[in-house]
Amino acid sequence: MYSAERAHFYHHNLHASYGREAAASAIHSVHFYEDDGLFLESLGEFVGAALGAGGACVVIATHSHRNGLAERLKSHGIDVAFSVAMKRLISLDAGEVLARFMVDGQPDEERFYAAIEPQLVSARNALRGRSTSVVAFGEMVSLLWQEGKYKAAIQLEKLWERLAQRHAFSLRCAYPLGLFSDQAQYDLFRQVCSAHHQVIPSESCTCLDNENDRHRMISSLQQKAWTMQEVMKRRQEEIDRLKHVEARLQRTEEFARNAQRAAIESERQAGAGRMAATIAHEINNPLEAVTNFIFLAMATEGLPEAAAKHLQMADRELSRAAQITRQMLGFYRGSAKSRWVSVSELMHDVVTMYSRKLRNKQLTTSIAVDPDVEVYAKDGELRQVLLNLTANAVDASHSGGKIWLRAHRTANWKGQREGVRITIADNGSGMSPEVRRRIFVPFFTTKTGTGTGIGLWITKCLVEQLGGYVHFRSSEGKKPGTVMSLFLPGGHGADEAIAEAA
Secondary structure (H helix, E strand, O other): OOOOOHHHHHHHOOOOOOOHHOOOOOOOOEEEEOOOHHHHHHHHHHHHHHHHOOOEEEEEOHHHHHHHHHHHHHHOOHHHHHHHOOEEEEEHHHHHHHHHEEEOEEEOOHHHHHHHHHHHHHHHHOOOOOOOOOEEEEOOOHHHOOOOHHHHHHHHHHHHHHHHHOOOOOOEEEHHHHHHHOHHHHHHHHHHHHHHOEEEEOOOHHHOOOHHHHHHHHHHHHHHHHHHHHHHHHHHHHHHHHHHHHHHHHHHHHHHHHHHHHHHHHHHHHHHHHHHHHHHHHHHHHHHHHHHHHHHHHHHOOOOOHHHHHHHHHHHHHHHHHHHHHHOOOOOOOOOOOEEEEHHHHHHHHHHHHHHHHHOOOEEEEEEOOOEEEEEOHHHHHHHHHHHHHHHHHHHHHOOEEEEEEEEEEEEEOOOEEEEEEEEEEEOOOOHHHHHHHHOOOOOOOOOOOOOOOOOHHOOOOOOOOOOOOEEEOOOOOOOOOEEEEEEEEOOOOOOOHHHOO
């Protein structure tokens, strides 16, 4: 047995804990024991209370203590085999588990989590939401202490504490009091006590001389427990404050990244404008020459009717091209007035213009639009939109594919405005998620060597100038294809002044 001086020291460094409260509250407790049988009785009550309440337990102990615990649980009416089979009782050998995470005589944090955390998760999953009560008992610190690895044992206690905070379970450790028989270990004993929220005293705690001494000890321990609670409260407040500061810093960083992206996008838009002006300047003069030649050809006597029709269509398209170049150069700001444009006529014209490409790729088209569906817009701008979308559908389609062109009167997607919805769809290759995110970005193209990457960007701008907007969906895989759908406000019968303003 120990001297009276040592017993007095240990008793006055124990936090108050009598009865079975440790099994019910989610705290990290340590049990100092002298008698193995009484220790196993206490451990049986701790584990049995959790299992009896419908909870789960992870036990990491020596072989003899695991067998002794099983016997005590059976005596309390716990079906140990059933609890093990249901994974509500997970029993592991302390020496084997300890070997998994010890490196150079010290516990490795990552290996510790890898060895213990899955067991806790398995135990909690076994509850299936019926209870959140999970407890654990670990005897590995005692093994380290027996080997004289005191610092390693205290470090392991700290790792257990962090794990208990992460997974919200009650944890109990245990040390034979005989391991602290040397006076040189008094300071180490204090460190062990401070690493826990609660200390369960040894059996000789009741050997104090009189009732007054026991009351004074309990009062002292209660004061220490209150102090520990205050320390933990201040610690949590500091953690919350640091989290708040971290969140504010993160928002600041996100704002800075967004501002940088906006600046880059603005520069790209400016670059797109400069390049468009350069291109327009270079092609404007050849366009005027071709227009003159078409005018002379149309004046030829005896011109076949079919040839005259094709020349008229070519002249109309050249006029539209010239209008686009003047807009790019800033010489022209839409002097052409809006009018009621027949969507049906535009769709058939677009299909006619792409007839050779459609024929070469053996593509079929399906046009579904009422002849009286009209949009109040500039003919050239709406024609440009349909040409761009149809060109993309043709390029994306495989040989033998199909392209659908649809238009009908409807409300917008929110049901707040009347107008016309125009849809152009294909069963081509579809777009990847990366392409879908960038299709309206200037100069982004998947057509290596042939695409400019401004077609859909221009389309989106023109539709928005008309007061509308563009939606699309696309997929790859077993049922690939793309659907481009645009909504234009107004429609035939709307007040012309309102449509003009839109």
